[in-house]
Amino acid sequence: MESYTSTEILETKRMIEEQGLDVRTITMGINLLDCVNPSLDKMKTNIESKIFSLAKNLSRVATSIEEDYGIPIINRRITTTPISLLLGALKIVQEIPLEDIQSYNDPLFQKYNIKDLKISHEAITSCIEIAQCLDNISEKVKVDFIGGFSALVHKGFTRADLCLIQSLPKVLSITERVCSSVNLATTRSGMNMNAVKIMGNIIHQIAMNTKERNSIGCAKLVVFANAVEDNPFMAGGFHGIGESECCINVGISGPGVIRSVIKDQKKADFETLAEIIKKTSFKITRMGQLVAQEAAKRLNIPFGIVDVSLAPTDRPYDSVAGILEEMGIQITGGPGTTAALALLTDAVKKGGLMASSYVGGLSGAFIPVSEDKFMTEAAKKKILTIEKLEAMTSVCSVGLDMICIPGSTPPSTISGIIADEAAIGMINNKTIGIRLIPVIGKQVDEIVEFGGLLGKSIIMPVKNTSCEIFINRQGRLPAPVHSQKN
Amino acid sequence: MKAIVSVVGLDKPGIVATVSTTLANYNINIIDITQSYAHDFFTMLLIVDFEKSNITLKEISEKLKEAGDKIGVFVTIQHEDVFRAMHRI
Structure with a gap:
């Protein structure tokens, strides 16, 4: 019989009871490609019945695991195949003239005048209607979010991609649970700058459509470079086309645990810091893997990956910036921040990789400003700026996340910020997500309250200088030299 | 199936009796027990075996909590797998 020391037992209990260790999400990835049908009604029925048959027990099983293992499981979610891949089958979508779409893919057709889209x-x-169908079925199976209302446009648009993108302002303002993402750059194929331009406008329109609720619609959309196919976190999760029919992915978090282990290490050298973060990350990943395997067993669905990502919440100890400040950075955003974050992200990944052979998703550290109390404080003090966050995103696991900017920011400037971020991802072979919220009617320094996991934040200043001429150029940024790996 | 019961609270007579009686009532066997004591604060950890019991973890968890509340100690129970996953390579 295995025996445990009281130190081990109490360490686990403290992690859960005092330091906020939890399983952030059990996410079921579901392939919907076989739901395609030229008839909208049939496609909706297919989607509904497939999701229902696979996910009807998801929430109940998650609760039973919570009870048996004494580990809180915060969210139950579903990710689907990028929906734009299904939409092309619809007759109505096929009626869009190909020439209109191709002018977006090859600007040489009409170099100085891309036609206005006539969708x-x-x-x-x-x-x-498809988005509403996803919203309804996710309510029916009692999941918190459904991700995958997505389009992959890094190299160009299909008719369906453009339809889906154009529907986002409405979709994200009338649905509750639907999350969307658009991948517009990869290291392999470069950056679709036409998509960058369009997404600046779309984000502005979503903000306008949800202005009564602090433009919260934008929190449900992530723009990506090098998006991953097995991300269990929202809003950017989708079930990629290389994925299986259905699998269980688990996202595990615990910034509070890491913070408390380094709290007592005021004089430790960097190797010691890295070691203790690695060991702690190992432990929490093992717990995530245990939950993932158990969920897979109880649902009779294969286990996919564990994503160990330090994700802040509004609980006081659950802060990634808090970890950096425990390391000795007075205020996050000041000199030393990027190096401290690099050490943290890398050590978290290494501990996770030792704990599970199937670490995937985004794994590392998230830096969503509104969700992290210390980050919001640092932004209030003007130490943390968008420019510094941009530098931090080159070493964290995602990108510019949950950043509130003035509602008056021109769409071309939003596109400029997207292009800058996506360029970091494209050149450095790294996943980058961008979730900007231009809060309509709010100015720099005003406070925005989203409530729940999304937290509250301050409107951060954006440099008031135009990039419109740059953004209005057409075409694609060529892929970097190291894309040629074969 | 094995689980780990932990009991934390101010020391007083009857803690071991209360917890072990509750476990015995549901045919749960205690296979290991340790206790420590610091500044009037009492911590007891038990490894228990459910092999001969019909009760679920959720049900016994509620019973233990009830029993603990009566004497002012905090009792929790967790599946052993959690500790094995976390602390054993």
């Missing part, structure tokens, strides 16, 4: 109202409505 029919009916085609957009079809996309909205």
